[in-house]
Structures are given as C-alpha cells and as structure tokens.
Amino acid sequence: MGKIIRTVVLVILGILWLLPAYLLVVNAMKDPMTFTSKLSWVPTDFHLFENFAEAVNLSGLGSSVLSTLLYAVLSPLIAVLVGAAAGFAIVALRLKRGFAWFVLIFGGTVFPLQMILLPLFDAYSRAGVFDTRVGMVIIYTAISIPFSAFVMRNFFTGVAHSTFEAAVLDGATTWRIFTRMYLPMASSALVAIFILQATFVWNDLLLGLTLTQSDDIRPIVTTLSSMQSTYGGAQMSTVLAAAVLVSLPTVVLFLCTQRFFAKGLALGQY
Template sequence: MIRRGVLGVLGIIWLIPVYLLLVNAFRPSTEFDASKIWVPDSNLGFFDNVKFAWEAAGLGPSIASTLLYSVASPVIAVVIGAMAGYAIVVLRLRAGFWWFLLLFGGTIFPTQMLLIPLFLGYSSADLYDRRLGMVLIYTAVCVPLAALVMRSFFTGVAYTIYEAARVDGATVWRIFWRIYLPLAVPALGAVLILSFVFVWNELLFGLTLSQGETVRPMMTALLSLSSAYSGSTVPVVLAAGIIMSLPTVLVFLGAQRIFARGLALGQF
C-alpha cells in the first residue's frame, strides 16, 4: 500500500510538467498569460500554433534532415559496433580490451570540448553545413554505445558456435553476417532505439555544424522559434515541441518489447 502511494505521488509529480505543457500548447498564442498557466483556455489554438511554427521555423526540411540522421547514423553505427564487438570477442583480436577502451574512451570527454575542433575540422574539410557531415558526426557518437552493448552480448554467445561454423568451412564474414548478427537482433534493436532518440533530440552538434534550413536538425530549427526575433509566443514553441516529440514516443511505444528484451540480453 505504501509502495503504491509513493508511486502515485511520484507519478503525479512527473505529470505536472506534462499538464502544463499540454494546457499552454493548446492555448491561443495571443492569449498567453504567465499568471494563468494552470488554467486551461476555452479557445483551442493548437493547430494554429503548429501552423505558425511550421512556417516561421521551416520545420519541413529540418524534419526530413533529422529523419535521415536519426535512421542512417544509428544503422551505420550498430553495424560498426557489431563488427568491433565481433572482432574483440569472437575473433579474439590481440589487445582487444585496449582497442575497446580506445573506442569507448572518447565518451569520457564532455561534448562541449569537441565543438570548436569539430567546427574547425569541418570547415577545412568542406563538411560544414552538409548532410554527409552530420551523418558522420552522429555515427561517430553512436558507435561507442553500440560497441559496448555488442561486446557484452557476444561475450554471452558460446564460442563453440564460431568453431563449428569454421569447421564447416564458413568464412569469418559469413559467420558474422549469417550467425552472429541475426543472434544479436534484440540487442541491436535496443541500441537503434536509444541512438534514434539521441540523434532526434540532439542540439549542440546541429547548432555548431549546420546552418541552412535543408541541413540543420529539427531541434536547431525549434530553437530559432524561441529567439527574441522570431515573433513566436510560448504556446507556439510548446506546440512545436509536442509535434517534435511524437516520433520518439511512438518509437518507444511501438518497440518497447524489443527494447526491454535488448536491455536484458545486452546486459548494460
């Protein structure tokens, strides 16, 4: 009984920001009053707010670019991470643990430390404000997590499977693509979901390495709505935020079983 009560109180506390978000996002943009944020408005202006945000921030091209980054980069990253885990665990790469530390060690540095070097490097390599450059940086950021999970997963796979396949004449690549990768589908699914959500909601790299409407990620375009020169009000920004958050919510709801299973098998 006490446990349910505590969970109920925590649930209410968690839902308070959601309530404020919904109430003020559905409010007409011209009727926002900071002293009445708790009181719903009888006039609904949600769709007008979304329309204004869509036109003012140019969300269409940004959403298309973000969808490209959120799908392409995680897919490439999980394949590279699976290859790294396969080489370290199954092929027993010499000094494999140190290679893994080198691969995963970049995550110990704060993201803010990387922004200036990345900006200078992208500018000199003609990757600034290009979709290819954004795919590359998001792939690089997602690879360490994929390598960590796949290394843990492959550690739990019996090595005799690899030995038996080699005795039957299968090549190293064939074993990876036909045996180990299909076995790792749940873990791969969990990493894909986490990476998708991260790239979809990422702001710093998009703000630093892109500028044009057809290249910049969605969160960067959304940030422009809250500037002093955009002419947007709080309900407009909140309505746009709800629309931008829907894909991640739908992904989690639609793939929650795969995600939970992948968490258990990946052992993170």
C-alpha cells in the same frame, strides 16, 4: 500491504514524470493572441491544431524534419552495424590486443563533447563539410559507435565461444557466422541501441547549433530553438505546440518498440 505501497509510489512517480508533458500540451492549446506568461494547469482554449499549423509555417520545421529523419535513421544504423562488427571481432574472433582496441574505441566518450566543439568546427570548415548533411551524418555516426561497441561487446561475451567454433567446423565463413548467427542472436540489443542513439540524434541541439546554419540542414531541435530569441520570435503557445510536434516521433518510437527495448536493456535474446 507492501504491494499496495509499491503501487502507490509508482503511480506518484509516474504522475510526476508525466506532469511536464501535461503542462506542455495544456499551454500549447492556448490562443496565441491571449497568451500570457502565467502557467495554466487547466485547459482554457483549444487552439492546438491551429498552433501546429502556425509552427510548421513559421519555424521551418517542415524543411528540417527530413534532414533530421536522415540523421536519426542512417547514423544509428551505421553505428549499430559497426559496433556489432567491433564486438564480434573482439569477442568471437579474439582479435589480438582486443581489449586495447575496445579502450581505443570507447575512450572517445571520456571527454565531454563541449571540449571538441571548437576544433570540430574548424575541421569541418576546412574540410568543406560544414552545414552539409554528409557532415552531420559523419559526426552523429562517430558519436554513436563507442556506445554501440560497448553494448555489443558485452552482449557477445555472453555467447559461448563454442558456438563460433562449431560453425567454423561446419565450414561457415566468418561473414556468414556474423550475419546469420551473431546478428540475429543480438537483435534485441541492436534494436535497443538503435532506439537510444536515434533518440539522441533527434533531440540534439549542441551539434546542430555548431555545425549547421541552414534551415534545411539543421536538426529539428535546433530549428525549434531558433523560434525564440533575444530579438523576438513566434508566440509562446506556437513554440510550445512546435515542441509537442518535435517530441511525438520519439514517443511513438518507444511505444512501438518497447518490447524490443526492454529485452535489449536486459541484454536478452530470442
């Protein structure tokens, strides 16, 4: 009986979780010429692919998708490697005052991002990296490193220090131990961190609005937000179709890597 109740509860929660996505797709199918503000629960038209094409042509999504892919791949990748190196140095190398270094790295996450937007905008303008891909990669990497270091430090804490000592006795260098032993052991955690940070970068709106202004530099969600404004914009069904397009990559990413993601969340290893 308990198993049945648990199954029913999970099914209901799953339906509630997927309901916004269902409404998004159903209303994205509407004909832009006959679209009304009234929410549709049942599909009445099928103009989804036409709305997809219209969204790409009108919004500039096509020009921003390559930049967003660059940010969502390069920044998390650098952050994962730096975070793993920091965790390795603190735990395996037993860095002097390692906990203080960890607090210094992770301490940046204590303050809300909104607090640093104004000085960040000023610094980017003075440094000449405002509205540049290099500037966006830098800020996304900097934001992703603390969480990566936090997870990797916790993961490496579970690895017996005798493993490191045995490798040293066998004559392995520190770099070889890190790349050939610790990184492969932490592959699941590395993938999980990468997925989470890539999703954050892909869905970012605030930094894109603050630090960019060109369509080919802006993150894709920032470009999506510009389709509707106080002074008008694209038809709502076109905007909803664009939202579906923007959401698809992260959904595909989770579906393709769910096995690694589940292991990584549990800080498991191969």
